[in-house]
Amino acid sequence: MAQLIIPTPLRKYSNEASTFNTEAFTIEQAIEELITEYPDIKPHLMDANDKIRGYIKIFVGEDDIRALDGDQTELKADSVVSIVPAIAGGSVSIPTWIGERSRYISVVANN
């Protein structure tokens, strides 16, 4: 039975369950089963077209499914599937940075 590891930030939508066991044959089926069990998790995993959101990566073992067969990647009984949210940020927001750059260009242009 394959095991899905639910990321900590999404466990408030899975009744605090950290793992989910499934006999699904593919990633797509496993995610469908997870969403059936915990419907509140769906908007955090899937976009409006029912595709896995761009900022969510899925790993089988240590392999990103984008380098395998995507959501049709097959699962084995001992597969460990990790749902991985993007973790990123930074000190300057993009609009602010663009604004600073525009001012810089403006200053240069005026000199």
Next chain:
Amino acid sequence: MKLIIQPSAEETMKQHAIKDFPDECCGFLYGKESDEARIIETAVPVENKKEGDKKRRFEISGIDYMRAEQHALKNKIDLLGVYHSHPQHPAIASEHDLKQAMPFFSYVILSVMDKKIDDIKSWKLNEENTEFIEETIIYH
């Protein structure tokens, strides 16, 4: 909810932020949580994998995140958040931080000015996941 940061975790974050200056550093925060407080017991540095401007951006790789979750499960501790530094900027969560933020996590930000720690603040998404709320930090 109060955020209690234990001394060893605080020291790890500070040293990492100074070492990586003028780039942003990042890492994971582990500990435990009760109804009254969230306690950060350990900070674990990871490499900033952002391609390009690391002075203004950080990114944690999917593999590093996956290993962090597995580490927490194996050791029966909670992955409670991430920390990162803001070199030459205040410890205020940016619009970019907000866009990338996940529910539940504490986002501890260290402001580093001229290679010295200037301020530390922690932020967490509100229930609607629409804005950051500052957490009260207690050093213990």
